[in-house]
Amino acid sequence: xxxxxxxxxxxxxxxxxxxxKGEKKTIGSSGxxxxxxxxxxxxxxxxxxxxxxxxxxxxxxxxxALNQGTFYSYFIPQFSAYGxxxxxxxxxxxxxxxxxxxxxxxxxxxxxxxxVIACMGKGNWTKSGHFILLYAFENxxxxxxxxxxxxxxxxxxxxDLFSGQVKYLWIVTVPEQFKTGNTTASSxxxxxxxxxxxxxxxxxxxVENGNIISVLNVNEELTxxxxxxxxxxxxxxxxxxxxxxxxxxxxx
Numbered sequence: 001x002x003x004x005x006x007x008x009x010x011x012x013x014x015x016x017x018x019x020x021k022g023e024k025k026t027i028g029s030s031g032x033x034x035x036x037x038x039x040x041x042x043x044x045x046x047x048x049x050x051x052x053x054x055x056x057x058x059x060x061x062x063x064x065a066l067n068q069g070t071f072y073s074y075f076i077p078q079f080s081a082y083g084x085x086x087x088x089x090x091x092x093x094x095x096x097x098x099x100x101x102x103x104x105x106x107x108x109x110x111x112x113x114x115x116v117i118a119c120m121g122k123g124n125w126t127k128s129g130h131f132i133l134l135y136a137f138e139n140x141x142x143x144x145x146x147x148x149x150x151x152x153x154x155x156x157x158x159x160d161l162f163s164g165q166v167k168y169l170w171i172v173t174v175p176e177q178f179k180t181g182n183t184t185a186s187s188x189x190x191x192x193x194x195x196x197x198x199x200x201x202x203x204x205x206x207v208e209n210g211n212i213i214s215v216l217n218v219n220e221e222l223t224x225x226x227x228x229x230x231x232x233x234x235x236x237x238x239x240x241x242x243x244x245x246x247x248x249x250x251x252x
Contacts (some may be wrong), residue, residue: 001178003043003115003135006051008035008147018055020064027051032131033070034058035147036117037078039133040172045082051147054078069129075117075170080227080246085173085189086117087251095121098163106169107159110137113179115172123165125154134162173251189224191232191249193217201242205231213242224251 008014014028027035034054041049058064063074072088079086089102106116116134120126125146132154136143142162146154173189193199193216201214214236216222222234222244231243 001043001113001135001174002143003039003133003145004047005145006035006039006042006147007150008032008051010051013050013052013055016052016055018059018064020059020066023067025064027055030064030069031055032147033063033074034078036131036133036145037075039145039147040079040084040115040117041082044084044175044178049082057081070131072119072168077230079172080230083227085224085227085251087171087173089169089171091168093121093167094169095167096164098160102169103163103166106134106171107137109171110134110142114174117170117172118162118166119168121165121167124157124161125149125165129167189251191222191224191234191251193220193222193244193248194250196248199244199248201234201236201240201244203242205233205243214240216244222249224249 008031009028014026016027018027018031019025031051035051038049038051038054041054057078058070058074063071065071076086076088089105090100094100094102109116118132118134120130120132122128125132130148133145134142135145137159140158141156142159144155197218199216200212201216202211203213204211222236224232224234226233230246232246232249234244235241
């Protein structure tokens with residue numbers, strides 16, 4: 001499925017402010033990150049979302065980097081605000097390294113109908129750093145929504161070229177109904193309890209007395225149903241439904 005295509009240089013918003021305190025930037029000059037996010041959200045959740053929506057959210061929540069673009073920490077909470085699951089694949093720079101396990105995971109995600117956000121390094125897509133959205137893979141080629149260009153070499157190119165120039169990767173989970181066209185289908189996204197031996201599941205997404213409905217063990221698997229800020233609404237194998245902190249869940 002091809003997501004909505006937005007360009008950060010669109011006259012409707014290219015001059016819209018996208019500045020951290022102490023600078024003067026615009027979506028056109030620095031907004032590739034929010035533009036990539038807006039494509040995802042407008043396709044999967046709300047067709048009225050544009051780069052203006054996501055750029056304003058990024059600035060309001062402190063994700064605009066001074067004299068740079070957008071912090072890498074932006075995507076997961078931005079998508080979480082709309083109930084979209086996102087997973088960051090690497091924290092060390094992949095540039096020039098084609099054999100990382102992150103590449104394998106990203107490619108598998110594309111083959112399974114999910115999307116990938118990539119921060120690119122110097123080369124075909126940018127002279128420094130730039131976010132793009134990959135939405136398909138076939139016969140060695142990747143299809144891309146590039147927030148800054150519609151040039152053929154930037155919207156379709158080989159996985160080999162891409163994998164040598166990418167720096168950081170995120171997987172966006174596309175619900176099954178968008179892959180199959182069946183709007184009654186549900187997306188079975190599995191998470192596992194990690195980084196703690198026991199995790200409290202709560203009736204509501206908040207920490208307060210009397211709110212715990214179950215205690216989960218490390219490595220216990222859950223079906224993730226939705227997101228709410230820094231929480232997942234989830235269902236256990238015993239069919240208990242509640243909320244768990246996303247800080248302690250790893251998406252499988």
